[in-house]
Amino acid sequence: xxxxxxxxxxxxxxxxxxxxxxxxxxxxxxxxxxxxxxxxxxxxxxxxxxxxxxxxxxxxxxxxxxxxxxxxxxxxxxxxxxxxxxxxxxxxxxxxxxxxxxxxxxxxxxxxxxxxxxxxxxxxxxxxxxxxxxxxxxxxxxxxxxxxxxxxxxxxxxxxxxxxxxxxxxxxxxxxxxxxxxxxxxxxxxxxxxxxxxxxxxxxxxxxxxxxxxxxxxxxxxxxxxxxxxxxxxxxxxxxxxxxxxxxxxxxxxxxxxxxxxxxxxxxxxxxxxxxxxxxxxxxxxxxxxxxxxxxxxxxxxxxxxxxxxxxxxxxxxxxxxxxxxxxxxxxxxxxxxxxxxxxxxxxxxxxxxxxxxxxxxxxxxxxxxxxxxxxxxxxxxxxxxxxxxxxxxxxxxxxxxxxxxxxxxxxxxxxxxxxxxxxxxxxxxxxxxxxxxxxxxxxxxxx
Numbered sequence: 001x002x003x004x005x006x007x008x009x010x011x012x013x014x015x016x017x018x019x020x021x022x023x024x025x026x027x028x029x030x031x032x033x034x035x036x037x038x039x040x041x042x043x044x045x046x047x048x049x050x051x052x053x054x055x056x057x058x059x060x061x062x063x064x065x066x067x068x069x070x071x072x073x074x075x076x077x078x079x080x081x082x083x084x085x086x087x088x089x090x091x092x093x094x095x096x097x098x099x100x101x102x103x104x105x106x107x108x109x110x111x112x113x114x115x116x117x118x119x120x121x122x123x124x125x126x127x128x129x130x131x132x133x134x135x136x137x138x139x140x141x142x143x144x145x146x147x148x149x150x151x152x153x154x155x156x157x158x159x160x161x162x163x164x165x166x167x168x169x170x171x172x173x174x175x176x177x178x179x180x181x182x183x184x185x186x187x188x189x190x191x192x193x194x195x196x197x198x199x200x201x202x203x204x205x206x207x208x209x210x211x212x213x214x215x216x217x218x219x220x221x222x223x224x225x226x227x228x229x230x231x232x233x234x235x236x237x238x239x240x241x242x243x244x245x246x247x248x249x250x251x252x253x254x255x256x257x258x259x260x261x262x263x264x265x266x267x268x269x270x271x272x273x274x275x276x277x278x279x280x281x282x283x284x285x286x287x288x289x290x291x292x293x294x295x296x297x298x299x300x301x302x303x304x305x306x307x308x309x310x311x312x313x314x315x316x317x318x319x320x321x322x323x324x325x326x327x328x329x330x331x332x333x334x335x336x337x338x339x340x341x342x343x344x345x346x347x348x349x350x351x352x353x354x355x356x357x358x359x360x361x362x363x364x365x366x367x368x369x370x371x372x373x374x375x376x377x378x379x380x381x382x383x384x385x386x387x388x389x390x391x392x393x394x395x396x397x398x399x400x401x402x403x404x405x406x407x408x409x410x411x412x413x414x415x416x417x418x419x420x421x422x423x424x425x426x427x428x429x430x431x432x433x434x435x436x437x438x439x440x441x442x443x444x445x446x447x448x
Contacts, residue, residue, distance in 0.1 A: 028447040034228035035151050044140035051136035058129035062122055064114030107293040117284035124275040131268045141257040149435045154223035160424040161217030162237045168210035171413055175203035198402055246446045249364055256438045262349035269342045276334045282323035289316040356436050363433040370426035377419040384412040
């Protein structure tokens with residue numbers, strides 16, 4: 001029985017350890033996956049689908065236009081002769097007859113127009129729709145990259161808040177121990193009563209700092225909830241935060257979506273320039289139509305006859321040319337306008353490239369210097385911890401007063417805070433560098 005209970009206890013312990021380990025590590029890639037449902041990103045998905053529909057509609061422009069109409073009209077007539085294909089909403093009679101008589105006209109018609117020769121205009125529209133498709137996808141990539149940057153920033157802010165909470169908690173515990181120690185020394189006559197008051201004041205300050213960082217942590221926790229829909233409830237700081245060994249700079253950058261967007265804008269303007277040149281050319285169309293009409297007449301002895309008593313059928317087939325000659329007047333201005341737009345986009349692209357290169361070089365420098373800062377901060381923290389331990393022993397022995405020990409404790413407090421801040425700055429530099437590279441694979445590997 002005892003053996004069985006021991007097995008169950010070991011199983012429960014292993015399960016709790018596994019659960020604790022699972023709760024301690026939140027993969028950054030998992031947060032990115034959950035952020036895919038963010039409404040701002042889903043709006044870009046809708047834009048991609050809309051651009052896809054526009055592209056499919058542009059391809060259908062090659063199909064002919066077909067119009068059907070049917071009408072039944074009553075009115076005076078001047079004759080039944082003539083052949084025509086009425087447009088929708090219009091009717092016509094022609095010839096000579098007896099004035100004052102009336103007729104019932106029932107007619108149905110169909111017209112077809114096929115612009116089978118447009119001299120590149122159709123191809124330009126399809127190309128522009130395809131470029132708009134690519135631009136919609138790039139807009140999605142830009143929004144997704146920004147969202148990753150924001151999620152990572154909130155993630156590191158949450159980790160930093162947790163680490164500072166631990167720092168304030170340790171500081172409060174040290175002051176609590178000092179308060180207990182000073183009270184014992186006061187009772188034994190080895191210290192003055194002022195020591196207890198000083199220790200109590202320091203304890204209250206540390207507790208206030210702990211409350212402050214709880215609020216900061218909650219703020220970033222709410223940001224992660226906004227972006228990912230996931231509430232982060234981990235108690236411990238992820239261990240990779242205090243390790244810089246796995247992060248290595250990779251200079252082989254991917255094509256940044258901001259640069260791609262400018263390239264696509266330039267491509268769209270080139271297509272528009274071709275469209276301006278092609279607009280001065282005519283359209284050649286195939287025209288066809290058919291009509292079925294019945295007419296009923298009225299006279300003195302009989303008001304109306306069956307409207308289909310006199311059926312008439314007509315058809316029309318031909319080739320037409322439409323040429324808007326006014327396009328020649330504005331072609332030069334339109335062309336120069338598009339060329340100026342191309343020049344603007346080219347300059348903007350160069351600005352984006354220079355900005356990204358400058359940021360990458362600057363962030364690489366900051367990352368390297370942050371490594372050196374972390375090494376110095378680690379050394380200072382170890383020295384301050386050892387000094388505090390030794391001076392605390394001396395205070396317990398009555399060799400120094402509490403004021404001296406608190407000065408050493410403030411040094412420890414400062415170096416520990418500087419250590420945490422150095423790691424936080426280091427990972428924020430990495431976050432910004434990943435954004436300029438359009439590649440977060442290093443961070444997802446480290447914080448997996």
